[in-house]
Amino acid sequence: MSTRRVEMIGAWMLGLLWVLPLLYAVWTAFHPAAYATHFNLAAPLTLENVRKAWDAAPFARYFLNTTILVTLVLAAQFLVCTPAAFAFARLRFPGRDVAFALILIQLMVAPEVLMVANYRSMAQLGLVDSILAMALPYLGSAFGIFLLRQTFRQVPQELDDAARLEGSTLLGRLWRVYVPLARPTYIAYGLVSVSYHWNNFLWPLVVTNSVSVRPLTVGLAVFASTDQGIDWSIITAATIMTSAPLLLAFLLFQRQFVASFMRAGIR
Amino acid sequence: MLKGTARSPSGARPKDELQRLSPWRDRGAAPLASLYHRRRDPLQAWLLVLPALVLLIGFTHWPAVATLLDSLFTTPRGARPARFVGLANYADLVDDPVFWKALANNAWYAAVTIPVSVALALLMALAVNAKLPGRALLRMAYFTPTMLPMIAVANIWLFFFTPDYGLLDQILGVFGGGRHTWLGDATTALPAMMAVAVWKEAGFFMIFYLAALQSMPPDLAEAAGLEGASRLYVFRRVTWPLLMPTTLFIVVNAVINAFRLVDHVVVMTRGGPDNATNLLLYHIYETGFRFWDTAAAATLTMVLLGILAALAGVQFLLLGRRAHYR
Numbered sequence: 180m181s182t183r184r185v186e187m188i189g190a191w192m193l194g195l196l197w198v199l200p201l202l203y204a205v206w207t208a209f210h211p212a213a214y215a216t217h218f219n220l221a222a223p224l225t226l227e228n229v230r231k232a233w234d235a236a237p238f239a240r241y242f243l244n245t246t247i248l249v250t251l252v253l254a255a256q257f258l259v260c261t262p263a264a265f266a267f268a269r270l271r272f273p274g275r276d277v278a279f280a281l282i283l284i285q286l287m288v289a290p291e292v293l294m295v296a297n298y299r300s301m302a303q304l305g306l307v308d309s310i311l312a313m314a315l316p317y318l319g320s321a322f323g324i325f326l327l328r329q330t331f332r333q334v335p336q337e338l339d340d341a342a343r344l345e346g347s348t349l350l351g352r353l354w355r356v357y358v359p360l361a362r363p364t365y366i367a368y369g370l371v372s373v374s375y376h377w378n379n380f381l382w383p384l385v386v387t388n389s390v391s392v393r394p395l396t397v398g399l400a401v402f403a404s405t406d407q408g409i410d411w412s413i414i415t416a417a418t419i420m421t422s423a424p425l426l427l428a429f430l431l432f433q434r435q436f437v438a439s440f441m442r443a444g445i446r
Numbered sequence: 447m448l449k450g451t452a453r454s455p456s457g458a459r460p461k462d463e464l465q466r467l468s469p470w471r472d473r474g475a476a477p478l479a480s481l482y483h484r485r486r487d488p489l490q491a492w493l494l495v496l497p498a499l500v501l502l503i504g505f506t507h508w509p510a511v512a513t514l515l516d517s518l519f520t521t522p523r524g525a526r527p528a529r530f531v532g533l534a535n536y537a538d539l540v541d542d543p544v545f546w547k548a549l550a551n552n553a554w555y556a557a558v559t560i561p562v563s564v565a566l567a568l569l570m571a572l573a574v575n576a577k578l579p580g581r582a583l584l585r586m587a588y589f590t591p592t593m594l595p596m597i598a599v600a601n602i603w604l605f606f607f608t609p610d611y612g613l614l615d616q617i618l619g620v621f622g623g624g625r626h627t628w629l630g631d632a633t634t635a636l637p638a639m640m641a642v643a644v645w646k647e648a649g650f651f652m653i654f655y656l657a658a659l660q661s662m663p664p665d666l667a668e669a670a671g672l673e674g675a676s677r678l679y680v681f682r683r684v685t686w687p688l689l690m691p692t693t694l695f696i697v698v699n700a701v702i703n704a705f706r707l708v709d710h711v712v713v714m715t716r717g718g719p720d721n722a723t724n725l726l727l728y729h730i731y732e733t734g735f736r737f738w739d740t741a742a743a744a745t746l747t748m749v750l751l752g753i754l755a756a757l758a759g760v761q762f763l764l765l766g767r768r769a770h771y772r
Contacts, residue, residue: 190584262498263499266492270491270494272487272491292754293505296512299512316505319499377595378597400712421597422598425594
C-alpha cells in the first residue's frame with residue numbers, strides 16, 4: 180500500500196515539474212513586469228503585456244498567415260492523399276509496390292532535411308516568400324497516404340461490391356463508401372497535421388522573409404530576437420498568445436486529441 | 447509530427463483475389479463499359495496515385511538527387527559557375543572541426559534525450575494508466591508541452607534559464623546556489639538543450655505507451671498477480687516484452703526527431719557558445735542560409751541522409767523480425 184502512495188506522490192511530483200515552466204510563463208505573461216520574477220498571490224492580474232505585444236508586431240497578420248497555411252496544407256493533403264491511398268489499398272496495377280516503397284521513403288526523410296535543395300527549387304519556381312512555398316513540400320504526405328491506406332483496407336469489400344452493383348464508378352465508391360467510413364482517421368490525421376503545421380518553424384523561416392507571408396512561429400522568433408529591451412513579460416505574453424489557439428483547442432477537446440494522436444501512432 | 451512505419455508488408459489478400467475472380471464483377475455496368483474499365487484499370491490507378499507521387503518526387507526524391515550532385519560540385523558564385531570537383535567537398539568536410547563538433551553534439555544529444563524521454567514516457571504512461579486520483583489532470587500535465595510550438599517552448603525555457611531572474615537560478619538561489627549563465631557556458635548549454643527536448647517530447651511518446659497499455663489484456667497481469675508474482679516481476683516478464691513493438695516505434699521516431707528538430711537551437715543559442723550546441727541540421731541551416739555555401743551544405747546533407755538511411759535499414763531489420771508480435 181505504501182509503495183502505491185510513493186508512486187502516486189512521484190507521479191504528481193513529475194506532473195508538477197512538467198507544468199512548472201508553463202505555469203511560470205503564464206504567470207509572467209499576465210502580471211505586471213514588476214512581479215515577473217517575484218511571486219505574490221496578491222499581485223494584480225493584467226492584460227497589458229498582451230496588448231503591448233499585440234501592438235509591437237503585426238500578430239494579426241501572422242495569425243491570418245498561419246491560418247491560411249494550415250487550411251491550405253490540410254485541404255491539399257486530403258485531396259492528394261485520399262486517391263493515392265485508395266489506389267494502394269484496393270487496386271492492383273503494375274508498379275504499385277515500387278511506387279509505394281518510393282513514397283514510404285518520405286517517412287524517414289522529413290522535408291526540412293532537404294531544405295537547401297528545396298529552397299533552390301522554390302527559387303526556380305519563383306515561389307520564395309509565398310505561403311504556397313511553405314506548404315508545397317508537405318502536400319504529398321507519405322504519413323497521410325500510409326494512414327489512409329491502412330484504414331481503407333479495413334473497409335469491408337462487401338460494401339464496395341454492393342456499390343459497384345448499383346453502378347457506382349470508382350471515384351463514386353471512393354467518395355460514398357470509403358471516405359465516410361474513414362472519418363475517424365481523417366479527424367486524427369487532421370489534428371496531427373494542423374498541430375504540426377501550426378508549430379512548424381525551420382522551413383517557413385528559410386523560405387519566407389516578409390510580414391505578409393510569415394507564419395506565427397517565425398513572427399514570434401523575429402519579435403523575440405529584435406531587442407525588446409529583453410522585456411520578458413512582453414515576450415512571454417507573445418509566446419502564450421501565439422500558442423493559445425492550439426492550446427485552448429487541446430484543453431477543450433482533450434479526449435479527441437489524445438485519441439487522435441493514439442490512432443495516428445498505432446496501426 | 448508522427449512518422450509511421452510499415453509494419454506488415456502486405457501481400458495480396460485472399461479477398462482481393464476472390465473479388466477479381468468473382469463472376470459478377472462489373473455486372474452493374476454495360477458490357478462495353480466494363481471492357482473499357484478493365485483495360486483502363488492500371489491507367490486509372492496511376493492517375494489516382496500521380497498527384498501524390500509528383501509532389502513526393504518533386505520535393506523529396508529529386509532534391510535528394512540534386513543534393514548528391516551538388517555535393518560533387520563547387521558552389522557557384524557570381525560569374526563563376528559550379529565546377530565538378532569529385533569528392534573534394536567530402537575531403538573538406540573531414541577537415542572541418544565544426545562538422546565533427548556538430549556530429550559529436552548530435553550523437554550525445556540523441557544518446558541522452560532518447561533513453562531519458564522514452565523512460566519518462568513509459569513512467570508517465572504507467573502512472574496515467576494506473577487508477578490514480580486525478581489522472582486526467584496528470585495526463586494533461588504530461589501532454590501539454592507537446593502541443594506548444596518548439597519556438598514557444600524555446601522562449602519559455604530561455605526565460606527559465608535566464609541568469610539571476612530565471613526560475614532555475616531563483617530556485618537554486620534558495621539552496622545557496624549562485625548566478626549561472628546556463629546557455630552561455632559551454633559545459634551546461636548542451637545539457638540545457640537536452641532538457642528542453644525531453645520536456646517537449648516525453649509526453650508525446652507517453653501517448654503511444656498509453657495506447658499499448660490500454661490495449662493489453664488485463665487478465666495476463668492479473669493471473670500473474672494471483673500466482674504471487676511481484677509487480678516488478680510482472681512488468682519485467684509480461685508488460686515490457688509486450689511493449690517491445692511500441693518501444694521500437696517510439697525509438698525510431700525519437701531518433702528521427704533528434705536529427706530533425708533544431709528550432710530551439712535557432713532561438714536559444716544559435717549553436718553557441720563556441721559550437722557547443724551546434725547540431726547537424728542547424729549546421730546545414732547555417733552553412734546553407736547564412737554563409738550561402740550550397741556545396742558544403744549539400745555535402746553535410748548527404749551525411750544526414752546517410753544517417754537516416756542507416757536508421758531505416760536498422761528499423762527494417764528489427765521490425766521485420768518482430769513482425770510476429772502484431
